[in-house]
Amino acid sequence: MFIIHYSLFIILAACQPMGPEFDTVHIVENIVVGPHSVPIFPRKAALTTDTARRFSLELPMRCSVDWGNQNVLSILPEEDVILVRLDGGDPLPNYSVQNYSFERKTIAEALATLLEGTNIHIVERQSIPDRISAEIKAGSLSETVELLARMVRSYYRFDADANELHLTPYARWMVHMPQDETMVLAMIDALHGVELRNMLVNWRDKTLTFEGNHQTEREVRSVINDIGSRNFLIAYDMDVYRVYPRTENPIVWMNMLTAFGRRNVRMSIPGVIGRTLVVSPEINTRTLQEFLAQQGNVVLISQGSFVIPNGWSSRFDIGQCTKEERLETDLIVGARGRYGDFGGFQKVDSKIVLRTREGEIANFDVPVTLGDNMVIIGIPTHTFVQDPETTISPFAELVVFISPRVISIVEKELGGHRPLSGDELRRFLGE
Numbered sequence: 001m002f003i004i005h006y007s008l009f010i011i012l013a014a015c016q017p018m019g020p021e022f023d024t025v026h027i028v029e030n031i032v033v034g035p036h037s038v039p040i041f042p043r044k045a046a047l048t049t050d051t052a053r054r055f056s057l058e059l060p061m062r063c064s065v066d067w068g069n070q071n072v073l074s075i076l077p078e079e080d081v082i083l084v085r086l087d088g089g090d091p092l093p094n095y096s097v098q099n100y101s102f103e104r105k106t107i108a109e110a111l112a113t114l115l116e117g118t119n120i121h122i123v124e125r126q127s128i129p130d131r132i133s134a135e136i137k138a139g140s141l142s143e144t145v146e147l148l149a150r151m152v153r154s155y156y157r158f159d160a161d162a163n164e165l166h167l168t169p170y171a172r173w174m175v176h177m178p179q180d181e182t183m184v185l186a187m188i189d190a191l192h193g194v195e196l197r198n199m200l201v202n203w204r205d206k207t208l209t210f211e212g213n214h215q216t217e218r219e220v221r222s223v224i225n226d227i228g229s230r231n232f233l234i235a236y237d238m239d240v241y242r243v244y245p246r247t248e249n250p251i252v253w254m255n256m257l258t259a260f261g262r263r264n265v266r267m268s269i270p271g272v273i274g275r276t277l278v279v280s281p282e283i284n285t286r287t288l289q290e291f292l293a294q295q296g297n298v299v300l301i302s303q304g305s306f307v308i309p310n311g312w313s314s315r316f317d318i319g320q321c322t323k324e325e326r327l328e329t330d331l332i333v334g335a336r337g338r339y340g341d342f343g344g345f346q347k348v349d350s351k352i353v354l355r356t357r358e359g360e361i362a363n364f365d366v367p368v369t370l371g372d373n374m375v376i377i378g379i380p381t382h383t384f385v386q387d388p389e390t391t392i393s394p395f396a397e398l399v400v401f402i403s404p405r406v407i408s409i410v411e412k413e414l415g416g417h418r419p420l421s422g423d424e425l426r427r428f429l430g431e
Contacts, residue, residue: 056320057203058188061181063304063321065237067285072371072405076233079178081187081224083217086172086209089157092142092165093120100144101135107152107167110134111145115165120158123166128154153214173217175208175224182407186233186307187223189314194219223309232310233407234337234348239285239303240318241399242328242381245296250395252295253377256283259291266372271362274378276352281371285401288375292399301328307407311338313351327384328398330356339406342367348404354379368404376400 056062095118102110108124110132115122130152136144145165149156155171158164177184184206191199191208196216200209210216245251256265260283267278292298304321308314313336319329334353342349347367352374354361361383366374379398382390 054320057201058185059320061185062306063302065239065303065305067237070237070403070405072403073408074405075408075410076180076182078409078411079180079183080176081178081227082176083221083224084174084176085155086174087157089166090160092145092158093118095141096138097136097141097144098138099136101133103133104131105133106131107148107154110148111165111167114141114144119163121162121164123164125166126169128152128167128169150214169213170211171213171217172209172211173220175210175220177206177208179206182233182235182307183227186309186407187227189306189308190223190227190312191220193308193312193314194223196220223312226309226312231409232339233307233409234310234339235305235307235405235407236316236333236335236337236350237305237403237405238316238333239401240301240328240331240333241289241292241401242299242301242326243292243296243397243399244299244393245395248393248395251292251377251397253277255295256291260287266369267366269364269366271364273362273380273383274354274364274376276364276366277375277377278366278368279373279375281373283373283375284403288399288401301326306335308335308337310340312336327381327392330358330384331361331398332356333400333402335402337404339370346370348406350374350404352376352402354400356384370404370406374400374402374404376402 097114100114102113105113107128107130108122111122132148132151134148134151136147139147145156149167154167154169157166157168159166175187177187181203184201184203187208188199188201191210196210196212196219198210198212201207202209210220212220243251256277260279264280264282265277266280267276269276269278289298302318302321304316306314306316313334315332315334318331318333322329332353332355334355336351338349340346340349345367347369349365349367351363351365353363354376361379362376364376368374377397377399379400380394381392381396381398382394383398385392
């Protein structure tokens with residue numbers, strides 16, 4: 001046994017490597033990279049991450065279109081839209097005001113004189129410099145303060161515990177919106193059209209809150225009144241493509257007349273850049289892609305929709321509904337639409353605008369018969385290239401397919417959400 005162990009020891013010892021062993025070390029730009037090293041990153045600015053910034057509860061509704069189940073006309077029952085102020089504070093004391101007048105005073109000065117002898121203090125956290133004159137024969141304290149606040153386009157809030165009357169040029173509001181999500185989107189898109197951005201939407205309660213001044217309040221009230229008084233909403237569904245020609249030649253758009261027939265292309269509207277074609281329902285997303293695939297490679301960049309009250313305007317942000325950053329991410333498709341009589345015809349009369357942060361690219365006035373579609377062609381992809389050189393073909397172009405549809409708002413007794421088709425649709429359009 002001792003001899004065997006000794007022999008094994010001799011064998012193992014003979015198998016030991018000769019000399020010291022060293023790990024391989026790589027040097028990259030003076031940084032030692034070894035098996036235990038960690039990546040080193042430059043410090044990042046304290047900004048919201050891209051994926052968090054892009055998060056939106058609207059996107060599942062906004063960034064998809066069911067082209068196989070699209071209804072050009074549907075009906076919704078009317079619902080009330082109510083605007084409520086959130087920070088109105090406590091009721092003012094039930095004081096009466098008689099024979100009160102002043103000239104050329106700020107609201108803080110006027111109220112200080114009015115409330116002299118009471119223990120109510122004026123708190124003006126932000127200066128309201130406008131000077132006004134007024135004469136009030138008789139009224140309550142709350143009516144007087146409300147009148148003076150409106151004269152200088154401001155708001156007040158009374159704190160009964162602290163006996164303080166706060167004056168501010170801004171207020172917080174809540175909009176109680178309809179329960180139908182199509183109506184909610186119409187409300188949101190109309191408010192986007194008046195450049196209201198600080199909105200918070202609760203999709204469970206169907207409420208929208210915002211902060212604004214008197215101008216903001218007036219615009220929101222205008223949207224609410226229009227949604228309540230207009231008979232129609234207009235929706236725009238769209239696909240946005242980039243098309244790469246397979247040869248060193250541009251897409252030959254005249255081939256559409258051969259492929260689809262001349263009668264399926266209703267109008268041709270030129271712009272400063274690009275052209276809009278009004279086409280029949282025979283030219284849809286499927287048939288258009290088949291036509292383009294014969295001449296080039298078609299990439300769907302974005303898809304989505306927006307809804308506006310009749311006569312209002314809003315926009316579709318391409319970057320909201322893209323899966324990755326693209327040259328066209330900055331593109332906005334804006335539209336102002338009105339459905340009704342157009343020289344004796346029922347049309348959706350649309351003003352379509354393409355623009356980026358750099359400014360407007362093109363605009364088109366497009367009257368469309370309900371059921372027809374729009375195809376914007378001839379916008380070079382190089383329009384969106386910022387670098388002096390690019391690998392993208394100069395013949396690559398942007399193609400936007402837009403399909404307008406109408407939602408009729410009727411009294412609740414006349415029925416709920418339903419599409420119209422066939423004879424029923426023809427009777428509706430003939431009224």
